[in-house]
Amino acid sequence: MSTTLRHVGRTRRWPVVGDAIYDGSRIPARVPTVLDVPPHLRDTDDVLTVNFGPNHPSTHGVLRLIVDLDGEEVVGLSAVVGYLHTGFEKNMEQKTWWKAITYPERIDYVGYQNNELVFVLAIEKLLDIEVPEKATWTRMLLCELNRIHSHLVFLGTSALELGAISMFWYCFRERENILDLFELVAGQRMHTRYFQAGGLAEDIPIGFFPEARKFVENMPSSLDDYLTLLDRNKIWLERTQGVGLLSSDDAIALGQTGPVLRASGVDWDLRRDQPYLAYEQVDFRVPVYTGGDVYDRYRVRMDEMAESVKIARQCVDRLERMEGEPWIADDRKVVLPPREELHTSMESLIHHFKIVTEGYRVPAGEVYVAIESPRGESGCYVVSDGGPRPWRVHFRAPSFAALQATATCSQNTLIADLIAIVGSLDAVMGDTDR
């Protein structure tokens, strides 16, 4: 890795770029996720407690922040989550592996392809099944498109909250193009359920590559439009620079990953440092900024969108050359046999029947797979007892860790900056509450 390896004390060996944003640590001492009202203000009734409640336009879902205000200044903050707790893990334990694949998309419903990918990779790791190359590259293409989609939703909504309302319409114009691609390849805009344990559910339809090529060609120009619209906008810079500071030490101590971590000066991206799928055969740059504020998180996500377009272009080039290749493994115990084979071979009929009724079986064991989702490291811990149903599934949610940093980032800020900070952490409540 090109970055200098900073040896600050024995415990701090990690790739840090640039010097620290603030010295020491700003994580609240008593409880790391709760900002306590300073003692001199505690008993006076100058402090106004406000519910930044579950139904608030700017909390990106049902997050509730109990904010103590001294005038406009935020002096106390504690986040309350759980308003969207859906009991995914309990439900997935009741379903067979085949049916359980439908659930993970709804966890982080903005980066849904990545969620489905992490669960499918975990099953394949337990099965140690060999996935054909065409499926790997298609998964990578769809996950990168989903990353652009997720960053567009972030940019649209957080700019909307800071007053740049027209950004919402620009970003959702591009988002519609991406959803058209998902619909073309998988039949539905969101929650496509296109990945199977062993490859893809169906082959790629004929007209997909010209459309994908067209999107990949004119997306960079749209990205430049956003930059010209926002990057020299005085109000946007005033509202985002120097707001919500998070140093690299605090980011690592709070378990931050993804754009929040890279904006705090830690050069870490799972796609490059722990490559999965075929990321080592694709060249892309990992943007790292050292400001650690709302502006740098926005900058990291903008550059990541440009990088994702580059990766998507390389995927489309590569996939166009793999025309007739198999798109799913051919291990009959796990993968449904093709339809025409059912009329002739008895074994295929039996396998088909066993897979559809009882579900394929995954060898006993526990496994933890982590990928780079748009919000950070999205991990999936799966325990199997060898039966047709998962014994325990647990998703490591990057938004869950991101919201732990609200107390650290929102020290001595104004109530208006709090909206920018919560927007920049880009937490999706489904991912947080699972």
Added chain:
Amino acid sequence: MSDFSKMPGYVSTKEEHGETTVVVDRAHVRDACAYARDELGFNVLMDVVATDYLGWAGKGVSGYIGTASGRDLNAPMTQGLQALPDVKPARFSVSYHLLALRQGAPRLRLQTWLEDGDPVDSVVPVWPAADWFEREQFDLMGIRFHGHPNLARLLMDDDWEGHPLRKDYPIGGEPVRFSPAE
């Protein structure tokens, strides 16, 4: 992989699917985590997961049917051999997934085994990120983390009884009615 035997409270190591699982005694969890962070450089706590093994490997929980060497489409008679999964040391397992931010991204799973009601030392002093992770496991699985600054329910309502993710907790919801007549 580097040798973990000098870790306080070390019990055993397991290498599986390319992942290292170090089982640690319940009483020394915090020292083991501090050791892993300081000496072995695992500076990020990714996740704390509790798993309930009630009814594991019991009758009717069908293990993997197949030969020891693996699946073979054409090898007849690979049915019948119901390989029951190995018996677990205790009912609950709490796994700490750690990551070292350096070349090769080494990962480690520190695992402790405990019965219902046994407290585990909280690792919030070692990694502040553990605050919500442990609260969630207390809320959903009922694992008591000793020394946690603010151990309360996180995801469920404050007056909720029971810990939903336990195996003996019913799934809840409603029986599906397929016709209004039912």
Added chain:
Amino acid sequence: MSDPTRLRDYGLQSERLLWPTKGPSRFEEELGVEELEQALGITTLEKAVRWAQTKSMWPDTFGLACCAIEMMSIVGSRYDLARFGMEAFRSSPRQADLLIVSGRVAHKMAAPLRQIYDQMLEPKWVIAMGACASSGGMFNNYAILQGVDRIVPVDIYIPFCPPRPEALMEGIIRLHEAHLAGIPPAYERKQVAT
């Protein structure tokens, strides 16, 4: 009329409401409104009020889960809810007429949802967007309310998961049609204390 909770009890044979073209809408034919009123172009005050109410029904941003992302996309330029005068998504229930429950309702979120519904002013409507809001969807477990009509009277249920923006638009158009045709909002039909 024993218990006027179903549309059929209002004398409507067809659940399928058609967008009113030039002539009286399918409803009025069935309800037997004479043509005189139509011919002379006169109308009742109540109809005029109802017409006005459907022309700018402001929805409340009640985005819960994945359906909220699709609800956001109908404000986008391709599906554009502004054509029905509804693009102003109010965040306070005092100024909202329509509560689109988009997403799965956890038990912890049920009380705030009910309080927001109570704080909305009459006439108010509720659209249960998506399978999770209509019936708990695929989450038949301890955490999710099995259908939002357990706590609030719902006017329009929209299937799919998540519903396409077109599906949500059709739900909204049908709500307008039903209101234009004189069907009272759900809290009146189901006699629910508002």
Added chain:
Amino acid sequence: MLSDWLPFLIYGLFALAIPASMIYFSFALATRPRRRTRARVIPFESGVSQGQMRPQRFTVSFYLTAMLFIVFDIEIVFLYPLAVQLHALGWFGFVEFAFFVLILVVAYVYIWRKGALNW
């Protein structure tokens, strides 16, 4: 004499009639239940409101910001009559008002340097 006040009277009547009709129709055509449920009385606090907010003290900086706004807002109100009569007053009006604006600019620079504008 009285007749040239007639347009003013008609204008006044309209000014009264419009808000009065709004208020009347909002009650006459309203489809609102008679009794006010508890939820209508308590404030909207994103859905988790416990009850009436207890009266709380506001910090003085709000008051300061309000006063500064009034000072610089009234300045615009004086601009209107000047704009109407500017042609008649000619250069005299322009210089007179430039002096008036200058005083306020001095005041503005003073409070800006004193830091009363940032919170």
